[in-house]
Structure formats: structure tokens, C-alpha cells
Amino acid sequence: MPTLRFAPSPNGLLHLGHAFSALVTAAWARRLQGRLLLRIEDIDPQRSRRDFIEAIMRDLAWLGLEWEEPVRHQSEHMDDYRAALARLDALGVLYPCFASRAEIRAAAGAARDPDGAPLYPGLHRHLPPAEIAARKARGEPFALRLDMQAALGLARERAGGRITFTELSADGEARRIEACPERWGDVVIARKDVPTSYHLAVVVDDALQGVTHVTRGRDLLAATDIHRLLQILLELPEPVYHHHRLVLGPDGAKLSKSRGDRALAALRAAGASPADIRRRLGLD
Numbered sequence: 001m002p003t004l005r006f007a008p009s010p011n012g013l014l015h016l017g018h019a020f021s022a023l024v025t026a027a028w029a030r031r032l033q034g035r036l037l038l039r040i041e042d043i044d045p046q047r048s049r050r051d052f053i054e055a056i057m058r059d060l061a062w063l064g065l066e067w068e069e070p071v072r073h074q075s076e077h078m079d080d081y082r083a084a085l086a087r088l089d090a091l092g093v094l095y096p097c098f099a100s101r102a103e104i105r106a107a108a109g110a111a112r113d114p115d116g117a118p119l120y121p122g123l124h125r126h127l128p129p130a131e132i133a134a135r136k137a138r139g140e141p142f143a144l145r146l147d148m149q150a151a152l153g154l155a156r157e158r159a160g161g162r163i164t165f166t167e168l169s170a171d172g173e174a175r176r177i178e179a180c181p182e183r184w185g186d187v188v189i190a191r192k193d194v195p196t197s198y199h200l201a202v203v204v205d206d207a208l209q210g211v212t213h214v215t216r217g218r219d220l221l222a223a224t225d226i227h228r229l230l231q232i233l234l235e236l237p238e239p240v241y242h243h244h245r246l247v248l249g250p251d252g253a254k255l256s257k258s259r260g261d262r263a264l265a266a267l268r269a270a271g272a273s274p275a276d277i278r279r280r281l282g283l284d
Contacts, residue, residue: 002034
């Protein structure tokens, strides 16, 4: 059965951009006569808060959304991500990186990844095993990064040369897009503080939950490069994707929690109705 998910991070209150994504996902679920899941992506222990989880559920219920229970909380499933890490490690495509953010920024110079972050320049890709062992013995924190060239070689061999994914337009027309994971460099697959990353957790969860259609904003289109790469390496099912338009602020920038854009709860308190929200988002 078609299965879709809305997967917010509980590091702030939902705004109109989140409402649009949730409503679009629910509309696709109805259109496909499928299931709608809610997933809480709370791998960040410093920013995730219980009160934000409760607020997310209040806002979604107010908008009229219904989802299947139980809700998956990523923080409760670290063993699933550790198992995926072990599989990647057995393939020889991971390596530990002890570099600090300052070191990476200095070495990257002007090079940037698709998210605009400093492009990792491979500082610790070839550390001698003895140095790795010594630094681990001293308790130095490290992230696990994907050796992009090794990963690409294996994935392309498995995929018959090209890494692609299916993108659906708003009217359901499908086209095949070629992914370009190399533009991300050696991405972090497990952070220094948790045994996973956004990229790894997303592909593992989508597979375990049977997600067949991924609907999300266009700002995550480039991330699909990494997700398809990981799906091939981990031999996970391939969902189809729909990357919808973004809701922009008066300055033309994407709405963001960090910018303090007005929350749904504030709009509700000011007297807005769910119908008002839909009209404001151009969904009526």
C-alpha cells in the first residue's frame, strides 16, 4: 500500500512552511489511497524538546491531519542506525574523522556543499590505523564519514553505472533524475555525539516503515543524492519522490525556525482557522 510520512524535527514550533508540507503529504496520501505516518526526527539531543513534540501534534491535529499510531521517534531506535553503520563499515566505505569544525572551515576555503556548508576536504581520509587507534584510546571524539569515491564505485557497480531516482511533479508525472552524490564530498554518516546523521536515519526509517512516497520541500532535493546512494549501499527499497515548492517570507527567503518566523500556534492564537491557513498557502 502507498505509504507516506511527515517527519518534523522537534527543535522549534511549526510554521507555515511545515503546515504546507504536512498538508501536501496528507493530500498525496488521500490521492493514492495510502497511509499517512508521523515521524519525529529527534536525533539531536541538544535541540530536541518534549514540549515541541507535543506542540507539533497539537498543530497537526488542529489542521485536521490524522496519522497512524504508534509515532516513530528516532531517538528510540539508535540500534537500527548502529546496525546500518555496521553494514556500511563492513563494505569499507566509512572512516573516522577527528577534525573540528574550525579545522574543516580553514581547509575547505571557499568550497561549499549544496547546503552552503564548508565542503569537507578529506582531512582524515587516509589516517594510518595506528594513529586512529591512538586517538580513539585518548578519547578524542570523532564522526564517521562516507568515503565518497569508494562508496560511488560500489554503488555504481550495483546500479549498473548510474545512480538515479524518480521525481513526481505536482500532477503526478514521473521523470528519472540522475543523482550527483560527489558534490557533497565525504558526508557525515554518524555524528560525534550520536551514532547516526539525518541522512542515515532518514533512509533507514523510510525502509523500516515501508515508505513508498517521500514528499518534502525543494530544499531537500539535493539531499536525495546521498539518500539514493545509501539506499543502494544498504540494499534498501527505493521510494519515489516529490519535492514541493517552498513557502517564502516577505524577503523571499525560506521560512525557518531559526529566523523566528511566525509559528502556527501564534497564528491560531491570533484567531486564524485551519481554512485560513489553507487559503494563505494557496491550497484551496
